[in-house]
Amino acid sequence: MAMTTVDQLQAHASSLEKRRRLYTVLGAVVFAFLVVMGFIGAEEMNSGGFVQGLSKFFDYPSNIVAETHNAGLGWFERLWVYLPALFETINMAAVATIFGTVFAVCLSFASTRGLGVWPPIIPVARRIMDITRAFPELILALFLIFMLGSSPVPAIIAVAFHTAGALGKLFSEVNENIDRGPLEGMTAAGASWSKRMRWAVLPQVLPNYTSYMLLRFEINIRASAILGFVGAGGIGTELRKAISWANGADIAALFVLLFLTIMVIDQISGHVRRRLVGGMFVGAR
């Protein structure tokens, strides 16, 4: 190493500092440019402008509220009327979550090193997860509705497909972070593969799996409701009808039902998750 004086070091440090600042400023400029260009572009492409839109923003909600008010007490009956549709949406999400979780567990085990699966299968499983995760549910649902007809089943398949990839990735991260001690202990005792998985791996990963699954269930309720819009049944289909008939009271009833359901499930799953994994999950949403 060449001789360096303190002055040289200082000069070097300050040049590094200058370069870092330059990069930060450049990054900020590029970022600001993108944001401004994006806004100008979005404003141009939109059929209505930003400013007049803001003034009209409360028209629609206040319309709905007014019609709901006019409906009087009879409005509460509508909540009851739409309960079966809500139930169907929840069922869709539940079935999709169950199937998705089963596939996700298989994929995550197949994509984790050191769990004694056949190594060549690992990259294959990972790519499968990448693709299923990237595939927007809507596209698959539309395709399946075309083939199978309007029914909740296409939506279930589509949501389960996406769930398999999304959960599979999270699960495989859990698998990678397990404590290998119990696994080595079981191997030393001569346990078979299934026994090793059952007694050394499952107890470690199950709380996290459950937690992620509950989180996904919540997301899937929203997804199932949205897919109802394209003909998959459930509360989304009812919402679409109400909106196209511009029936404010019905729209309000459906909004309230959906909002309450999501809130309730959010609270329950949050509570269960906190109990399962303690404070480990800051920001898993």
Next chain:
Amino acid sequence: MSAITAGETARLNASYGEVLGVHRRQFLWPVGLVVAVIAYLVYAFFAFDVPDLIAKSRLDRGVLLGLDSVAYKVHVEKNLRRDLVEVAVEGERTATYDEADLPDWVQVSGPNANEGRIDIDMGGGYRFVIEGEVLTVTGPGLQRPFVVTAGGETLSWEGDTPSWIELNPKKVDVKPSLFQRAQVTSGRILVFRYFWGWEDFWFDFRSPLHDVSAGALWSLAWSDERLDPEMSNAALIFHEFWTNEGWQHGDVFKALLETVIMAFLGTVVAAFVALPLAFMAAANVNPDPVSRFFIRRFFDFVRGVDMLIWSLIFIRSFGLGPLTGVMAIALTDTGTLGKLFSEAIENIDNKQVEGMQSTGAGALTRYRFGVIPQILPVFISQSLYYLESNTRSATVIGALGAGGIGLKLVETLRTGKDWENTAYIIVLTLIVVIGMDMTSGWLRRKLTGVGRD
């Protein structure tokens, strides 16, 4: 390893009954859970009427759709009522072959196509011949040619009729394979031949550049002789590609851009609105419980109402377009990101803030140097994570009316005719979503230094 004998088991059970009992009970609940899940699935199977669904499903549509998204067909149609013969790609008026310039697998003999004989080589040894009101089919599997006569009230036929010929007095369907097909009704004889690939993907059927090879195109782009006096050849090539009527490359690109803008701006706005609000919602920054409570409920509200519902409300006020999507994404994610950021702020190590305070720093300086560096990794990684997931969401709310690639996709699906266009849009969407995923993952690793593949 030696097995445990029955006597040994009994002795173990007798002396360690308590421990082994717990073990057995632990075995029971997973079994119960599995039984419950299976029972639920059986219930769902009937609640969603799966048997009926299977009975009514149109799997043939799926096969056709799969084929149509990777192949195109050329129609040869003879309209008997109007004495008209047309050879067209996908049967579209804009892609009709001139009678003088038919594809070489269609041979016309006689004065013209209407009065003469049309001899169509269908590939695979099959030959379909249209003469007057008669279609003659010859090929493998047919000892005697199959002849069907149209024109009368009902159809009449003679010759061999293998299982791939569907006979019906009103309609005869000849399908030797997926790639060859003929339909005869009393009014017309229609022959399709399928070819692999996406037809006219680069240039329109009517474009002057149609059927020009890549090499010729390359030399054309560099030559001085202008095909169109208005613009240079390179510009013409681009213009012809961009305005391709069947594939609408320009429109599709614009729609993709809209979707990306929606996701990007929505996330950026959400992140920068959520950050100050998160400070106000954090107990260790804002001592006033009332304002904290209201900000937190605001987060819950915008998050709970859901992006879908927000987008429906915004469509009413902002009209169709990316701005609507931006607003819906921004509002929903202000709630989610605000909640996450405020939790991160509450979990910071307070020593750095105290250190800043001991030097006499003001409130803003304390937050800037005491808090922000600690929550920056969460801020960046969560924002990037949401950027990626919002790209997917943007296609969905786009399909519901906000515009962008989602709407484009639904439009092509509704017409239900050009599945290759649908496939094209799906492929592009996947590329964009996976690209966003990789970019945000790369940025996350670069900026926060955490996370491996």
